[in-house]
Amino acid sequence: xxxxxxxxxxxxxxxxxxxxxxxxxxxxxxxxxxxxxxxxxxxxxxxxxxxxxxxxxxxxxxxxxxxxxxxxxxxxxxxxxxxxxxxxxxxxxxxxxxxxxxxxxxxxxxxxxxxxxxxxxxxxxxxxxxxxxxxxxxxxxxxxxxxxxxxxxxxxxxxxxxxxxxxxxxxxxxxxxxxxxxxxxxxxxxxxxxxxxxxxxxxxxxxxxxxxxxxxxxxxxxxxxxxxxxxxxxxxxxxxxxxx
Numbered sequence: 001x002x003x004x005x006x007x008x009x010x011x012x013x014x015x016x017x018x019x020x021x022x023x024x025x026x027x028x029x030x031x032x033x034x035x036x037x038x039x040x041x042x043x044x045x046x047x048x049x050x051x052x053x054x055x056x057x058x059x060x061x062x063x064x065x066x067x068x069x070x071x072x073x074x075x076x077x078x079x080x081x082x083x084x085x086x087x088x089x090x091x092x093x094x095x096x097x098x099x100x101x102x103x104x105x106x107x108x109x110x111x112x113x114x115x116x117x118x119x120x121x122x123x124x125x126x127x128x129x130x131x132x133x134x135x136x137x138x139x140x141x142x143x144x145x146x147x148x149x150x151x152x153x154x155x156x157x158x159x160x161x162x163x164x165x166x167x168x169x170x171x172x173x174x175x176x177x178x179x180x181x182x183x184x185x186x187x188x189x190x191x192x193x194x195x196x197x198x199x200x201x202x203x204x205x206x207x208x209x210x211x212x213x214x215x216x217x218x219x220x221x222x223x224x225x226x227x228x229x230x231x232x233x234x235x236x237x238x239x240x241x242x243x244x
Contacts, residue, residue, distance in 0.1 A: 013191025
């Protein structure tokens with residue numbers, strides 16, 4: 001029996017919104033996704049825009065989460081409470097919490113504290129919660145047997161965070177990606193965010209650049225930032241033959 005596989009072709013980094021975008025572009029009906037997302041019980045906190053966007057002649061999906069909060073400082077337990085109090089299934093809850101745990105462990109290490117004392121800045125905001133839980137919802141709906149990924153490009157230069165100016169990759173991003181094959185490419189800017197890094201680190205079964213499988217569907221997620229190369233994430237859904 002063939003395996004149903006999902007391959008993340010990380011062309012120019014990975015972020016939470018681009019993961020949402022590319023998984024939606026694989027063909028999950030928008031209505032089903034939004035119905036599942038409403039089980040998070042945060043509908044009053046955000047709006048979500050799902051549109052088509054053209055990047056270098058390729059049409060993909062762009063997801064924009066518009067939040068009503070101006071700032072957010074949540075502890076890991078606060079995020080877990082939101083997830084646990086939702087009506088989402090246990091598989092989605094586990095994936096979402098595992099991703100946040102990956103971020104929490106890295107943040108604690110970088111800032112020299114314990115995981116229960118870490119208060120999330122950007123990743124504790126509603127848009128990051130939607131990105132992470134939304135990606136978990138879509139992975140669950142796609143019902144894949146195994147997830148693969150290419151090497152993870154990181155970018156270069158500096159980025160402004162709540163803590164001030166940070167080198168790219170940020171300390172949290174590179175801490176999350178310990179043990180993962182990465183590319184310190186010359187693209188100017190932050191290609192891979194902590195949220196994107198945590199999603200791929202937590203959910204991917206194997207990082208590999210050579211994979212034999214039969215593609216069925218291809219999804220393109222288009223980001224907001226402008227880089228010197230196309231700012232897109234590609235996911236390929238396909239069948240991998242089991243070796244006899």
